[in-house]
Amino acid sequence: MKRLSRTFLGSALLLLAGLAHADEVLVAVAANFSAPMREIAAAFERDTGHKAVLSFGATGAFYTQIRNAAPFEVLLAADDRTPAKLATEGLALERTRFSYATGRLVLWSTQAGLVDAGGAVLRNGRIDRLAIADPKLAPYGQAAVDVLAKLGLLDAWQPRLVQGKSITQAHQFVASGGAPLGFVALSQVQKDGVISQGSSWIVPADLHAPLRQDAILLLPGKDKAAASALLAYLRGDAARRIAARYGYGF
Missing domain, CATH: 3.40.190.10 (Periplasmic binding protein-like II)
Structure with a gap:
């Protein structure tokens, strides 16, 4: 004892x-x-x-x-x-x-079927808002701008961009319905390999700087x-x- x-x-x-x-x-x-x-x-x-x-x-x-x-x-x-x-x-x-x-960057919407597996939805001129993080403050926002530029779509989207102060606010814009889709961090919508809501396109890494x-x-x-x-x-x-x-x- x-x-x-x-x-x-x-x-x-x-x-x-x-x-x-x-x-x-x-x-x-x-x-x-x-x-x-x-x-x-x-x-x-x-x-x-x-x-x-x-x-x-x-x-x-x-x-x-x-x-x-x-x-x-x-x-x-x-x-x-x-x-x-x-x-x-x-x-x-x-x-x-x-x-x-x-x-990783992902194009995401809460609406099932809106975002296709190749990101062709970005060429849909009827969508009025696209959420991104402020590229001056957030690297994920700059990556989103780089993707649009590389696809030749930046000028078309420029008047329709909704910018959040951070990637969190960009995600909130989409999650709340303030924007039908947006570029967010994969980590915000995926866990254990599963994206649990809506539709998404994981952006190919060669479309923006690592x-x-x-x-x-x-x-x-x-x-x-x-x-x-x-x-x-x-x-x-x-x-x-x-x-x-x-x-x-x-």
Whole structure:
């Protein structure tokens, strides 16, 4: 009984010691990665004791906020250019930058049968609105513009584009019926390989620049154990398994 008590006491002390070193990390997360990151943050806290405090938004908006001294400690961008730019400007540590996921763009509608398997619906002149994220703020919005330009349809669609501040707002426009279809992130409409509602066309990757998404340690997080631990966790199998369920590659 004494041995059991000592073992239990030792385990309890180790647990308390781990909790004593647990910390929070403030994370700016690209809106397209919202769903998987919520799951990853929960797993991260369970496995490490550290808590990731998440803010979701457009990468371009986060860039402006970080330049204006927002206290984020880690950035999970929707592109690879923004983290590299922040590192060049001395606001992030280049040596910590890596690709945590590669996203996919999808043309999506809540209406069954509206979007065909080849995206020919984009040539339908009777559709009055097409939702995209603001290309100045959101890489997925720029990818949508690139697709339309490559298909020779940008001029035709320009007056009918409905722009959201982020890919989340673009998705909301379609989900609420504010636009009959829109370009959104695959992760917003797919889980475990199934798109559960409406109709869709997963855009061929060669129609736009790769949606390589980089993470980086920002200066406020350089001495934070939780920040470094999160970046390490994002490289691991547990995080990548979760992201893959939402259609991300690596």
